[in-house]
Amino acid sequence: MKKTGTLFLLLAALLSSCKESNEKTYLPESTGAINSLVVVVGNEMWRGHVGDTIRKHFAAPIVGMPMDEPLFSIDQIDPKFFTGAVRKTRSILYVKKDTLSLAHIKKDMYATPQRVGVVKGTTDAEIIKNLEEKADEIIAAFRRMEIVAAQRRFERSLNKEGxxxxxxxxxxxxxxxxxxxxxxxxxxxxxxxxxxxxxxxxxxxxxxxxxxxxxxxxxxxxxxxxxxxxxxxxxxxxxxxxxxxxxxxxxxxxxxxxxxxxxxxxxxxxxxxxxxxxxxxxxxxxxxxxxxxxxxxxxxxxxxxxxxxxxxxxxxxxxxxxxxxxxxxxx
Structure with missing residues (x-):
C-alpha cells in the first residue's frame, strides 16, 4: 500500500508538471498589420518629450521614399488599457517610469511571433536616454520579425515560373x-x-x-x-x-x-x-x-x-x- 501510494503521488506530480509546462509554453498567434506598432506609454509622457523621442525614432521617415512615410504606423495606448487582445500585437514598445533603469527586447511574451521592446527609467530624462541608446536595436528586431511575417503570408501561394x-x-x-x-x-x-x-x-x-x-x-x-x-x-x-x-x-x-x-x-x-x-x-x-x-x-x-x-x-x-x-x- 505504501509503495502504491508513493507511485500514485509521483504520477500525479508528473501529470501536474506536464500540465503546467503546456500552459506555460502555449501562446496564441500574434496579430497586427505589417509595419504596425503598439506603444504602451502613459498619456502624459506620450504628449511630452518622451513621446517626441519615441516618434523621432519609430515614426522616422523611411529613407529613399518620394514622400514622407513612417517606419511604423503607431497606436499609443495607456498601460491601464493594455489588456486582452491588444497584448497579442506582434510588435510592442512598452515604456514606463520605474525604480529600474533598463532597455531590452523580450521575445514572445504574450503571443508568437512577438517582440516587445521594454524601456524603463526613474525619470523622463532617463527614459529618453535609454530610448536613444536602444531604439535602433529595437527597430531592427521589429523589422526582422516583420520581414518573416510578410514572407509567411505570401508563401501560401508562390509563383511557379522557373x-x-x-x-x-x-x-x-x-x-x-x-x-x-x-x-x-x-x-x-x-x-x-x-x-x-x-x-x-x-x-x-x-x-x-x-x-x-x-x-x-x-x-x-x-x-x-x-x-x-x-x-x-x-x-x-x-x-x-x-x-x-x-x-x-x-x-x-x-x-x-x-x-x-x-x-x-x-x-x-x-x-x-x-x-x-x-x-x-x-x-x-x-x-x-x-x-x-x-x-x-x-x-x-x-x-x-x-x-x-x-x-x-x-x-x-x-x-x-x-x-x-x-x-x-x-x-
Missing part, C-alpha cells in the same frame, strides 16, 4: 500574383498590379570587376542603374525625346552594407524617375558579390503608384528579395 533558376541559377519566393513580364539574356522583369500602379522586381548580373573604387561607388551604382534602365526599361513614348527609367539625378541614393544568402554587398535605396517624362517612385537594390559564379548579382524592387502610400509595397519587395536562394528549392 525563369530565375534557368537564367541565373537562383530562386526567390515570389507570390503567385506576380508574373514575368519581360526576359532577355541577362535581364528578367517580374511585376504585379497594385493600387494605381505596379510593384516590380528586376534581376540581372554585372561583371565581377564592376565596382573597384569605394570613392566612386555611388556614382558607379547610378551609372549601372541608368544603363540598365536605358537598355531594358523604356518610358512612355514622347515625340522627339528618349525616355527610360533612371536614378533621379536630384537625389543621391543611400547605400548600406548588407549580406543576403551568404553574399556580401550593398543595399541601395533611392528614387527613380523617367527621363523626359514626369514619372517617379522609390527603388530598393541589392548588389551582391557572387564570387562563386564570378559575377555581381543585382536584385531590385521598385514601385510606381502616384499619389499613394508605397511603404508596405516596398516592404513586400524587400521581403521577397531577401528570400534569395541558390539552386533548386521546393515550393
Amino acid at each position: 525563369v530565375l533558376q534557368e537564367k541565373f541559377g537562383i530562386e526567390l519566393k515570389i507570390p503567385s500574383i506576380y508574373k514575368v513580364g519581360k526576359q532577355e539574356d541577362n535581364f528578367v522583369w517580374i511585376d504585379r498590379e497594385i493600387q494605381k500602379g505596379t510593384a516590380n522586381i528586376i534581376v540581372y548580373t554585372m561583371p565581377p570587376n564592376s565596382f573597384k573604387n569605394k570613392e566612386t561607388l555611388v556614382k558607379d551604382i547610378v551609372a549601372m542603374r541608368d544603363s540598365i534602365g536605358e537598355k531594358y526599361i523604356p518610358g512612355t513614348t514622347v515625340p522627339g525625346k528618349v525616355t527610360y527609367m533612371r536614378t533621379e539625378p536630384a537625389y543621391a541614393p543611400a547605400v548600406f552594407p548588407v549580406e543576403i544568402s551568404g553574399l556580401k554587398g550593398v543595399e541601395v535605396r533611392g528614387i527613380w524617375d523617367i527621363k523626359n517624362y514626369p514619372m517617379a517612385g522609390p527603388f530598393l537594390t541589392y548588389i551582391l558579390n557572387d564570387k562563386e559564379n564570378d559575377r555581381i548579382l543585382v536584385l531590385e524592387g521598385f514601385v510606381f503608384a502616384p499619389a499613394t502610400e508605397k511603404r508596405n509595397d516596398m516592404f513586400e519587395l524587400e521581403a521577397i528579395l531577401k528570400t534569395l536562394r541558390f539552386g533548386k528549392t521546393e515550393k
Whole structure:
C-alpha cells in the first residue's frame, strides 16, 4: 500500500508538471498589420518629450521614399488599457517610469511571433536616454520579425515560373500574383498590379570587376542603374525625346552594407524617375558579390503608384528579395 501510494503521488506530480509546462509554453498567434506598432506609454509622457523621442525614432521617415512615410504606423495606448487582445500585437514598445533603469527586447511574451521592446527609467530624462541608446536595436528586431511575417503570408501561394533558376541559377519566393513580364539574356522583369500602379522586381548580373573604387561607388551604382534602365526599361513614348527609367539625378541614393544568402554587398535605396517624362517612385537594390559564379548579382524592387502610400509595397519587395536562394528549392 505504501509503495502504491508513493507511485500514485509521483504520477500525479508528473501529470501536474506536464500540465503546467503546456500552459506555460502555449501562446496564441500574434496579430497586427505589417509595419504596425503598439506603444504602451502613459498619456502624459506620450504628449511630452518622451513621446517626441519615441516618434523621432519609430515614426522616422523611411529613407529613399518620394514622400514622407513612417517606419511604423503607431497606436499609443495607456498601460491601464493594455489588456486582452491588444497584448497579442506582434510588435510592442512598452515604456514606463520605474525604480529600474533598463532597455531590452523580450521575445514572445504574450503571443508568437512577438517582440516587445521594454524601456524603463526613474525619470523622463532617463527614459529618453535609454530610448536613444536602444531604439535602433529595437527597430531592427521589429523589422526582422516583420520581414518573416510578410514572407509567411505570401508563401501560401508562390509563383511557379522557373525563369530565375534557368537564367541565373537562383530562386526567390515570389507570390503567385506576380508574373514575368519581360526576359532577355541577362535581364528578367517580374511585376504585379497594385493600387494605381505596379510593384516590380528586376534581376540581372554585372561583371565581377564592376565596382573597384569605394570613392566612386555611388556614382558607379547610378551609372549601372541608368544603363540598365536605358537598355531594358523604356518610358512612355514622347515625340522627339528618349525616355527610360533612371536614378533621379536630384537625389543621391543611400547605400548600406548588407549580406543576403551568404553574399556580401550593398543595399541601395533611392528614387527613380523617367527621363523626359514626369514619372517617379522609390527603388530598393541589392548588389551582391557572387564570387562563386564570378559575377555581381543585382536584385531590385521598385514601385510606381502616384499619389499613394508605397511603404508596405516596398516592404513586400524587400521581403521577397531577401528570400534569395541558390539552386533548386521546393515550393
